[in-house]
Amino acid sequence: MNLSELKHAGLKQWVEETAALMTPDAVEICDGTKAEYDRMLKIMVDAKLGVKLNQDKRPDSYWFRSDPSDVARAESRTFIASKNKDDAGPTNNWTDPVELKKTMEGLYKGCMKGRTMYVIPFSMGPIGSDIAKIGVEISDSPYVVFNMHIMTRVGAKVLDVLGTDGFFVRCRHSIAKPLAAGEKDTGWPCEPDVNKKYISHFPDTYEIWSYGSGYGGNALLGKKCLALRIASVLGRDEGWLAEHMLILKLTNPQGKVKYIGGALPSACGKTNLAMLIPTLPGWKVECIGDDIAWMKFGADGQLYAINPECGFFGVLPGTSDHSNKSAMDSIKKNTIFTNCGLTEDGDVWWEQIGYPAPGKTITTWKGEVIPSPTTDKPVAGQEVAHVNARFTVPAQQCPVIAPEWDDPKGVPISAFLFGGRRAATIPLANQAKDWVHGVFMGSITGSEITAAALDLQAGSIRRDPFAMVPFCGYHMGDYFAHWLKLGKQAQDAGNGDKLPKIFFVNWFRKDENGKFMWPGYSENSRVLAWLFDRCDGADNFVETPIGNLPKPGSISLPSDVSEATMAELIKLDVDGWKKEIADVRENHYSKFGDKLPKELAAQLDVMEKGLNSL
Ligand code: GTP
Numbered sequence: 061m062n063l064s065e066l067k068h069a070g071l072k073q074w075v076e077e078t079a080a081l082m083t084p085d086a087v088e089i090c091d092g093t094k095a096e097y098d099r100m101l102k103i104m105v106d107a108k109l110g111v112k113l114n115q116d117k118r119p120d121s122y123w124f125r126s127d128p129s130d131v132a133r134a135e136s137r138t139f140i141a142s143k144n145k146d147d148a149g150p151t152n153n154w155t156d157p158v159e160l161k162k163t164m165e166g167l168y169k170g171c172m173k174g175r176t177m178y179v180i181p182f183s184m185g186p187i188g189s190d191i192a193k194i195g196v197e198i199s200d201s202p203y204v205v206f207n208m209h210i211m212t213r214v215g216a217k218v219l220d221v222l223g224t225d226g227f228f229v230r231c232r233h234s235i236a237k238p239l240a241a242g243e244k245d246t247g248w249p250c251e252p253d254v255n256k257k258y259i260s261h262f263p264d265t266y267e268i269w270s271y272g273s274g275y276g277g278n279a280l281l282g283k284k285c286l287a288l289r290i291a292s293v294l295g296r297d298e299g300w301l302a303e304h305m306l307i308l309k310l311t312n313p314q315g316k317v318k319y320i321g322g323a324l325p326s327a328c329g330k331t332n333l334a335m336l337i338p339t340l341p342g343w344k345v346e347c348i349g350d351d352i353a354w355m356k357f358g359a360d361g362q363l364y365a366i367n368p369e370c371g372f373f374g375v376l377p378g379t380s381d382h383s384n385k386s387a388m389d390s391i392k393k394n395t396i397f398t399n400c401g402l403t404e405d406g407d408v409w410w411e412q413i414g415y416p417a418p419g420k421t422i423t424t425w426k427g428e429v430i431p432s433p434t435t436d437k438p439v440a441g442q443e444v445a446h447v448n449a450r451f452t453v454p455a456q457q458c459p460v461i462a463p464e465w466d467d468p469k470g471v472p473i474s475a476f477l478f479g480g481r482r483a484a485t486i487p488l489a490n491q492a493k494d495w496v497h498g499v500f501m502g503s504i505t506g507s508e509i510t511a512a513a514l515d516l517q518a519g520s521i522r523r524d525p526f527a528m529v530p531f532c533g534y535h536m537g538d539y540f541a542h543w544l545k546l547g548k549q550a551q552d553a554g555n556g557d558k559l560p561k562i563f564f565v566n567w568f569r570k571d572e573n574g575k576f577m578w579p580g581y582s583e584n585s586r587v588l589a590w591l592f593d594r595c596d597g598a599d600n601f602v603e604t605p606i607g608n609l610p611k612p613g614s615i616s617l618p619s620d621v622s623e624a625t626m627a628e629l630i631k632l633d634v635d636g637w638k639k640e641i642a643d644v645r646e647n648h649y650s651k652f653g654d655k656l657p658k659e660l661a662a663q664l665d666v667m668e669k670g671l672n673s674l
Pocket residue numbers: 324325326327328329330331332333350351373374375377378379383512567568576579580581584
């Protein structure tokens with residue numbers, strides 16, 4: 061399809077304007093077909109920017125290496141350019157939208173010279189669903205095109221739904237590497253200076269402008285930019301929720317089903333939990349989504365969730381048959397691998413894959429050929445795979461994908477769980493007393509920083525309310541208020557009992573030797589079973605000032621966890637919580653000023669009083 065065939069006048073004009081600014085050699089409207097997918101891969105492979113893997117080992121799969129400057133989200137270069145600074149809030153980088161557009165127009169000028177401009181119409185959510193939204197991404201990267209094919213619904217059908225005047229989110233993207241006449245790419249093209257990359261959002265006009273990065277959430281603009289930052293603003297304006305949540309379907313031994321949404325920060329275990337294979341006999345987990353949930357209340361007062369994506373962009377290091385067999389089985393074929401190792405026999409390898417690297421040598425994510433490591437243990441500074449190396453794979457390939465995963469109606473949510481990586485204080489499981497208390501717990505979430513952002517110090521703890529700090533497109537205080545408002549509306553309508561029950565979990569407690577106290581992964585099914593029963597009112601809890609903790613004996617013990625360890629994992633650490641309260645009050649809640657909902661400040665006082673009276 062070419063430009064003149066576009067029926068949507070607004071879209072046509074915007075594409076023409078963008079082409080005039082970026083001056084590509086050609087413009088192509090993407091149709092989402094397999095032929096197009098294959099052609100984009102061929103362009104990258106022919107240019108030596110990617111390698112087709114051994115067809116017998118990993119059919120129809122490819123290996124890519126990005127630039128060392130371009131391996132994860134760049135949070136310091138992510139901007140929320142709302143008209144009013146106050147709408148961005150203390151957790152976002154704000155910049156004046158007029159200034160930012162001026163700067164970026166300067167950068168965009170001629171940035172696609174020597175390349176083709178791809179126009180990618182995509183739907184987040186099943187095409188035509190009430191909850192779905194349409195976006196159009198303009199990009200000069202074939203890598204972006206085939207990844208968008210996997211992660212979103214791309215193609216002519218989207219243009220049909222858009223019609224002649226439908227709404228779409230305008231997403232501009234360039235890798236920022238124009239080519240002179242005759243010049244060829246010699247490696248992953250991008251802007252190598254991190255401080256010259258831009259991931260910009262204009263919430264007032266629902267626009268996204270990205271420049272200089274070709275990797276992940278910086279470049280696949282349907283994902284974090286549209287489905288979270290812009291969608292959170294749409295959700296605020298239209299009364300729904302766009303969250304950094306997995307969605308799983310949990311079936312108990314009696315065949316009863318509950319759907320659960322789980323918000324954990326980046327690289328904290330959403331993909332693992334979403335596809336978990338329970339060790340607990342009779343229980344079953346099926347996957348609806350592993351990263352993002354869009355949720356709306358139905359006419360029946362129930363909250364319904366869809367997964368707006370249709371693929372997984374999952375972390376490779378640490379993924380093994382032990383930690384996530386479902387993911388390992390999903391990526392056996394038809395998968396894009398970025399920034400892991402390439403073996404001599406044309407397969408992929410990464411740290412903690414569960415077996416040593418085969419062959420004499422291996423090519424690392426930096427392109428160096430080194431002797432194959434004899435174990436799969438990571439060696440700091442000598443990683444074969446980058447710690448944020450990822451796979452892109454269609455959701456359909458997951459062996460435990462739920463049959464209803466792409467139902468346009470969505471699935472009714474019974475429970476939310478929040479969590480983070482915390483070595484101390486935070487118990488294995490804890491149930492909020494009610495909606496407001498649950499929102500309070502979500503709002504104080506802290507987690508150790510992981511490698512999913514390239515410009516933050518991994519390891520230190522930061523507050524990451526609702527796992528949304530990098531992804532909320534507006535003021536976090538207003539975001540808390542939005543959650544409180546939706547709960548109150550449900551209660552006022554007599555639907556309080558249909559609100560999801562809220563839980564807090566922590567798989568990451570460590571003992572005095574720095575060893576994880578809880579085996580995690582498949583064993584997390586024991587905690588899921590506890591909260592499933594809790595939703596049904598089971599007498600399996602003890603009331604405490606921090607919430608409803610598991611009653612001793614109510615979570616069955618994995619074989620490698622002693623009763624003493626379990627007791628430690630579910631006990632109330634009074635001194636730890638007092639410190640937590642002080643830290644939240646001084647260093648976290650203090651940032652929100654008068655935008656902090658009074659109900660949340662009050663929760664902190666009530667909890668403190670409760671702890672002091674013990
Ligand atoms: P994003 O895709 O970045 O949003 O992250 P995610 O939350 O989907 O992260 P993912 O599931 O890929 O988790 C990645 C890391 O968490 C890997 O290092 C896993 O090994 C580790 N992990 C996941 N579940 C557990 C668990 O139960 N216990 C422990 N100790 N580690 C876990």
